[in-house]
Amino acid sequence: MEAAHKCRIVSWGHTEVTDDPRFEALSQAEFIKRKMSEAARRQLLGEAEHNSDEAIAREEADWISKTGITRRVFFGGSTSELAAIAAKKCLAKAQILPGQLDVIIGGTNTGPGYPSLADHIKLALGDSTSSAVCWDISEACPVGAISVFNGWSIVRSGIGRYVLVVCAEKATTLAPADNWLAANLFGDASFGLLLSVGDKESFQFFDGHCLPFDGNIDKVVKTEHGFSQDGPSVHKFVGREVVDTIVQAARAADLDPGDIDHFIPHQPSGKTLELLRRKLQSAWPTFSGHFHDNVGFTGNVSGASTGSVISRKTEQGIIKPGDLVFVSTFGSGLSIFNYGFRA
Template sequence: MTIKLREGAPGARLLGLGAYRPRRRVTNDELSQVMETNDEWIRTRVGIAERRWAAEDETLVEMAVAAGGKALAASGLSPDQVDLVVVASASLRAPIPGIGPQVAHRLGVPRPGSFDLNAGCAGFCYAIGVAADAIRTGSARHAIVVGVERLTDVTDLNDRATAVIFADGAGAAVLGPSDEPEIGPVVWGSDGDQYNAIEIAAGSSTMTMAGQAVYRWATTKLTDTLVEAMDAAGVGPQDIDVFAPHQANLRIVESMTKRLGFGERTVVARDIVQAGNTSAASIPLALTALLESGEAKSGDLALVLGFGAGLTFAGQVFRLP
């Protein structure tokens, strides 16, 4: 007897985006009061002016629920129409249980498939790829994907190499079926020979990063991935309305933009300046900010790329909701 498979939708699309930014703004000048740094040093090296740090009550779950709730409201769906919830995060302090089921419950989603995903700063793009494929294969019809981080929990705030960069926040997307594909194939991979370039070593509670090695890898190895993502979706640089790579470092964003030859018609996300590096949350935070400001609009074609610990990377093209 042949095993029967479900029939999914021809394609998947984004139905809504949502974001949550912690209340506390931390400027470069504030950091200069507690460590040997200054505004010019930080802006020159990473392009950050300020970042958000979560308070005690702004937990991973609280931030994920806030962002997911906004995305759900924007989608026009009710919670009982969702059957998959994926939470991407690299900063969970307790490995068991994962927070996916708790986030789903808090959002009022009844008994969905739910799990956490850790692909570092590439987590959101990995999760979008998984959710879109689930919709196309019939394993799910509607999905919520959340990227959420409290990187201040795993950052040595006395280490200026990391303390000036990492921040907190959450961003979410709701996905659903589409007669025409509006999310291109995910192009993902890893360079495990540099697995410990970003790590929390065994027995440690804080993260270390080989900043120069990660910078060289991102600026020399990942442009090809962006080209592959566009090729897989059947589009070229001239078709891209919005470029939103992971907000790791403004110099990396500018390098990628230049190498791809994007002109003035392409809006480039630079949320790193105001939000810092929020890992798996950075891309949905950046996209939401562009839509709210009017710099991007519904129906725009976006190219995204997540990259980070592992070293993992994932890129795709999709239309904004």
């Protein structure tokens, strides 16, 4: 990819339960006990057992067997406050001041609307002299990857030297707690990514697809009471179209799957990730890198899922400098967005 400016990754940041007392990590059993109403528990567990620890444990085991999710993170503040935590951590790692930023991009499906999430992030960073311009992007679960692409485009164009991308999701608000068939999937999280002009390009490729035809537009939709999805159809979509775009993107970017150190997909559920893992093993027989599956202890955090994994694994030293990382996101639309970078 040739352009006047190269874009480098400066730093990542992400939220952890220990960042703020408003975070709480709940098991599925604790969710049933603390978040669901008594009426919903009666409907789920039956009149006689709606407060029974044994019945709750059985239901928890059933949920875990279907979703692969044992624990989820809930944040008691706003999406804007959630975003600000990751933004501040990201800038602190880079030792960059808010006043040095040229652009702040907010990615969210659960944000404040307007004023934008990015506006609120700028306010939270606290520098009233900052000249950074702000805007938001929304595109369901691929929004984190698309926001990274937008930030990369700004740096490459020369419009901004320092671009802060922040994706924040209070995905636990996507479905009311009493709608347990949907609500047992989601968690809250945010990540930040600082991009800058550099001597060496960090990104290998970007690859996006929007496929709303043949009824796909109705497979995952926002509703008055949260969201609804055609789970079996979306599951098949991941196993077919998503895998096909992954294979095609790697081929177009001239990437040998055997050279990829980390594959980081969107984290919807354990069941979907296992399907993706099996299909990818068949399509990429030479791939021997890490397939990252973290949904079990975070829940589905929508657009914040892949960036949070990247930031956490980078901080832990699992993703090392120079590693080749392939990221794949997918969601409502139905949409797919893939990208690759060198850590």
